[in-house]
Amino acid sequence: MNALNKMVRLSLLLGFGLLLMSANNYPSQESEVLPVEVEASVENVEGSQLTISGFGDLIFHTNGLDGFTINQVELGIGNSIGDFVSVETAIAFDPDSETFGLGAFIIDLRLFGNEGDHLRVKNGIDHSGILIGQFDIPFGLDWQVYPSVDRKLISTPIVVEESHNAWNDHGILGYVENQRFNAVAFRTNGFGYEIEPASGDPVSIELDYSLGGRLGLFLGHSVEVGFSGAGFFNDENQVDMNLQGFDLQFEYRLFELKGEYIIKEFNLIENVTHTCSGYYVEGLVDRGNYFLNARYDHFSEGDLHSENIRRLSTGIGWPLAKGLELRLVYQSSLEASESGGFLQLVPSF
Secondary structure: OHHHHHHHHHHHHHHHHHHHHHHOOOOOOOOOOOOOOOOEEOOOOOOEEEEEEEEEEEEEEEEEEOEEEEEEEEEEEEEEEOOOOOEEEEEEEEEOOOEEEEEEEEEEEEEOOOOOOOOOEOOOOEEEEEEEEEEOOOOOHHHHOOOOOOOOOOOOOHHHHHHHOEEEEEEEEEEEOOOOOEEEEEEOOOEEEEEOOOOOOOOEEEEOEEEEEEEEEEEEEOEEEEEEEEEOOOOOOOOOEEEEEEEEEEEEEEEEEEEEEEEEEEEOOOOEEEEEEEEEEEEEEEOOOOOOEEEEEEEEEOOOOOEEEEEEEEEEEEEEEOEEEEEEEEEEOOOOEEEEEEEEEEEEE
């Protein structure tokens, strides 16, 4: 009976969303819901434009444990303060503490490029520059969909959670891109790790900084492969943890496929190295007026006594209006009886 009631509630909510969609007169060609770059602008005394945008999402858990919850809310503000310098900041909601905090603060110095908004026009380079501040670290692919407005399947891949937990950090980053490749190199504050000795309580190891980067190669026909790496150093400049990653993404007409494989090694100095690894594969078919997607996750702690974690996620979504998207996602753990559905409403403004 409880299961029936949950399905009835879900059907009513889904039906309401579909009614909204059918009553809407916006064109169905909109295939993505992206933050509106310039929803409001204020001209300062120097004539530059202050841009304001934002997004958020509300989730209904069909398992009945949490009901309605707010997942993400973020407000972004940006401004150009010169011919080749811009500043962006983001204020983000933390659902665990139910408070707002700084999600990003970026000073972007655009150095060389084939357009006039760089310090120097340089043929053969589309974009290059330096970022300074707090930002999402471009390790692999998943950093591109940290915002809920871009992540269609709601949850973060398991290997991303377990290896670097959606890495956001303070530091400096250099980037360059053209039609054949893209590359970044960064130096950030980094993070530590926790180990569990054979006897005793878990021990937290603090590390001082990290060095890393990613190289992406365009192979033609909308195929890109990427290689990522990062080393984490202690206060004696010794590497005590590293991350290595390989990623692949492919697009063909309405179909997109992407995946990542990540290895994490830590406690290197003690010569008792701990290793964990995993991967995910995700596909998306976007028809414009609706989309279908699925993801398979696999993660292993690297311990002979630990079990592999596997999860399958499937979803369907509809743009109800320009800047408003409805999604229905079902997740199932393949090792346990844990499964459940989520209904998500995502506005951008």
